[in-house]
Amino acid sequence: MPIAQNTRTGEVPDDGPGGGAVLTAERPMTGRTGADEDLSIVTDGLTKRFAGGQVAVDALDLAVPAGAVFGFLGPNGSGKTTTIRMLLGLVTPTSGTCRVLGTPMPGGAGTVLSKVGALVEGPAFYPYLSGEANLRRYDAADRSADPRTASARIGLALERVGLSAAARKRYRAYSLGMRQRLAIAAALLVPRQLLILDEPTNGLDPQGTREVRALVKEIAADGTTVFVSSHLLAEVEQMCSHVAVMRAGLLVAQGPIADLRAAEAVRIRVETPDTAEAVAVLAGLGLPEIRVGDGEVGAGLATEAPERICAALVTGGVAVRGLAVQRPSLEDVFVGLTGEGFDVDG
Structure with a gap:
């Protein structure tokens, strides 16, 4: 069964509780594929x-x-x-x-x-x-x-x-x-x-x-x-x-x-004091959505293997303190769909 968003007209409001992007516009809005x-x-x-x-x-x-x-x-x-x-x-x-x-x-x-x-x-x-x-x-x-x-x-x-x-x-x-x-x-x-x-x-x-x-x-x-x-x-x-x-x-x-x-991209997070150098290496590998934080750099993982990314960082002289692959949680998905979250822990 595909993901589906429910709007009776197929249009998505710009705001309000029903907002969000249509993920599969060519599919039935009900998300039904079987009898x-x-x-x-x-x-x-x-x-x-x-x-x-x-x-x-x-x-x-x-x-x-x-x-x-x-x-x-x-x-x-x-x-x-x-x-x-x-x-x-x-x-x-x-x-x-x-x-x-x-x-x-x-x-x-x-x-x-x-x-x-x-x-x-x-x-x-x-x-x-x-x-x-x-x-x-x-x-x-x-x-x-x-x-x-x-x-x-x-x-x-x-x-x-x-x-x-x-x-x-x-x-x-x-x-x-x-x-x-x-x-x-x-x-x-x-x-x-x-x-x-x-x-x-x-x-x-x-x-x-x-x-x-x-x-x-x-x-x-x-x-x-x-x-x-x-x-x-x-x-x-x-x-x-x-x-x-x-x-x-x-x-x-x-x-x-x-x-x-x-529907949400897998990302890689690198802990390093050499953020500028890490950005250059990740950009050279063609990774999308590179973001710099305090002592870390994140990017979309795309199709590049994490071990190859780590090897490229070390070869490029980047001190890697930690490297993690971050797969989207259900909370990430819903924030992406609705623009906000709700009671995650109750």
């Missing part, structure tokens, strides 16, 4: 306006490949949760359409939601009941679940999220990480084709964050499409294969993370 049956989620012009004219989601064209770990990224208030509520049939769109697992929503909610697990805006459980007892109540409320297999499925779900040893412990004694894992277990009580997680690492300590991240990867490895909403760039970068970026209700870009990174 809809290859996509777990498809939206076309999906829009939600609330009372007073507030536009929470503006003409969203989203394409989530089946089997992907898809990061739905944006700062708080960018329209992520409203989009998820529309996908799940909890909020009716003002205009546009959405299909989940090939089924139009919200009309098809009764048939498709049994194939979808979701955690939206944090888990909700009875604090005085054990994790296992809470899951029994969740399972009993699911009309598609077979009560004859409840015990086996609950045990399997607890094992899958690593909570078998804490199954009889009361929920109020669970750590934040354990609570998030129990919520994911509730979403996996029956086999799911799609798992939607809204801010699954919100409020977690580093250990809890690692636990949830590892669990998402395990679920995806079993063939489930995982749709992860987050405002944390670093988490999405480590967890996801594809990403879409929202800002103020607009889709800024979407596509595989590798393709997004490829």
Whole structure:
């Protein structure tokens, strides 16, 4: 799937939250290259306006490949949760359409939601009941679940999220990480084709964050499409294969993370007291975008091998204290697309 920017006319505003350069103007603006049956989620012009004219989601064209770990990224208030509520049939769109697992929503909610697990805006459980007892109540409320297999499925779900040893412990004694894992277990009580997680690492300590991240990867490895909403760039970068970026209700870009990174140039950074001499050598090698800092020189790497650059610098009499290849992070990509960043560390 190519990177795509979402503007309904194909034009990009000069400023504002939807600004940015069109990366692949000759490609479809939705970023879709396959048939809809290859996509777990498809939206076309999906829009939600609330009372007073507030536009929470503006003409969203989203394409989530089946089997992907898809990061739905944006700062708080960018329209992520409203989009998820529309996908799940909890909020009716003002205009546009959405299909989940090939089924139009919200009309098809009764048939498709049994194939979808979701955690939206944090888990909700009875604090005085054990994790296992809470899951029994969740399972009993699911009309598609077979009560004859409840015990086996609950045990399997607890094992899958690593909570078998804490199954009889009361929920109020669970750590934040354990609570998030129990919520994911509730979403996996029956086999799911799609798992939607809204801010699954919100409020977690580093250990809890690692636990949830590892669990998402395990679920995806079993063939489930995982749709992860987050405002944390670093988490999405480590967890996801594809990403879409929202800002103020607009889709800024979407596509595989590798393709997004490829849009930003790889650079080389040389630490040296001989900045003038280093500039001359790098210019002689034809490296682009040479920039001089305090005790360092940077340049676009282009096609030149780093070891050859280092050898040329030493041969040219440049004292090289350090040399590093800097590959663009997800933060670099988004700054390049939008002209600004957002909550990188939360």
